[in-house]
Amino acid sequence: MDLAQSLENLQQAADFSIQPHTAATDFRNKDRFAKLDLTKAQLSLLSQQIMPAIAADTLASAYCVRFPQGVPHTLMQYKTGGFGTPIMGDAGIVGHASLHPLAAQAAVMGVFSVMSVATGQYFLTQINNHLDKMSQKIDKILAFLYGNKKAELISEISYIQYAQQCYSSIMQHDAQRSASIAGIQAANKVAMKDIEFYLYDLLGTVQHEKDLKVQAEKAMQIVDSLQLSIQLYVMSSILEVYYSENYDDQYLAYLESSVSEYVDKCEKRMLGSMMILQKEINDAASKKIGKGISIPQKPQVDRLVDSLQKAEESAAYSLHNALYAPKQPTEIYLTNDGEAFIEIS
Numbered sequence: 001m002d003l004a005q006s007l008e009n010l011q012q013a014a015d016f017s018i019q020p021h022t023a024a025t026d027f028r029n030k031d032r033f034a035k036l037d038l039t040k041a042q043l044s045l046l047s048q049q050i051m052p053a054i055a056a057d058t059l060a061s062a063y064c065v066r067f068p069q070g071v072p073h074t075l076m077q078y079k080t081g082g083f084g085t086p087i088m089g090d091a092g093i094v095g096h097a098s099l100h101p102l103a104a105q106a107a108v109m110g111v112f113s114v115m116s117v118a119t120g121q122y123f124l125t126q127i128n129n130h131l132d133k134m135s136q137k138i139d140k141i142l143a144f145l146y147g148n149k150k151a152e153l154i155s156e157i158s159y160i161q162y163a164q165q166c167y168s169s170i171m172q173h174d175a176q177r178s179a180s181i182a183g184i185q186a187a188n189k190v191a192m193k194d195i196e197f198y199l200y201d202l203l204g205t206v207q208h209e210k211d212l213k214v215q216a217e218k219a220m221q222i223v224d225s226l227q228l229s230i231q232l233y234v235m236s237s238i239l240e241v242y243y244s245e246n247y248d249d250q251y252l253a254y255l256e257s258s259v260s261e262y263v264d265k266c267e268k269r270m271l272g273s274m275m276i277l278q279k280e281i282n283d284a285a286s287k288k289i290g291k292g293i294s295i296p297q298k299p300q301v302d303r304l305v306d307s308l309q310k311a312e313e314s315a316a317y318s319l320h321n322a323l324y325a326p327k328q329p330t331e332i333y334l335t336n337d338g339e340a341f342i343e344i345s
Contacts, residue, residue, distance in 0.1 A: 127318060188240070237259045
């Protein structure tokens, strides 16, 4: 069986396709495409042997690899590197052999595994950009954290940032990957504990602090730490899915429901506390008109109360897309220059 025929069989079995892309396309258009972090060496087999074999009579400047149900769906069928088959004996099945694909086929699946990780890294970067406090540098986070939770929270934030930014590298080493999942789960528990601490601290501040200026200043400081804790909870929940590559529909549905519900309850409790503070600031201003009273945090309080009432401002707003992005139909364009691009619009 020649290379082209064996690859055609592989495409049918694994539910993906590689097609020449002959249309003039500007892959540098950042509104349509994002470049994946893949080296020319990682794509060399495809660019030098596989793609030319698929389109020997076609002049193409790029090739489109389509995964109808997402890259992980294709890879799951080949996770062991071969196809199992039973070995029969007098007493029944006495063992299992492994029928491995041709070297070229195995290499193709290896390249797709690298593509899957690179695509996951892209998705994680987009998610991290939405979580504004999680994406800040450690020194900026340290500037607003306070209290006895400061060391604990900054430790977990630092770890999750590391796990997110080094995802592509860690996923290539099973032992480190397993250890990272344990660390991510630990960070998730710390996040929930700190969320509850800051919610009670915020409520206590707006109810019992008598000095309005001190109350407003302290409340906004607590809110920064609270929002960071909520974002840590969301990001660690997403990272566990990506590291474990567990895209089972029932699991994802449960996770999305539980995380969304908890974040919604937390943000509503935060809103309730901040509305108490907002009312006190407004009442004080109305009573002291002309006497020069000023609460510097008033604009911040008003913006926060407004944002907490908008669904698109929630830390969990992009949760569904984040969890299900790897399962969506995916198109990756491979150029003859050894670069890979994912279509984003």
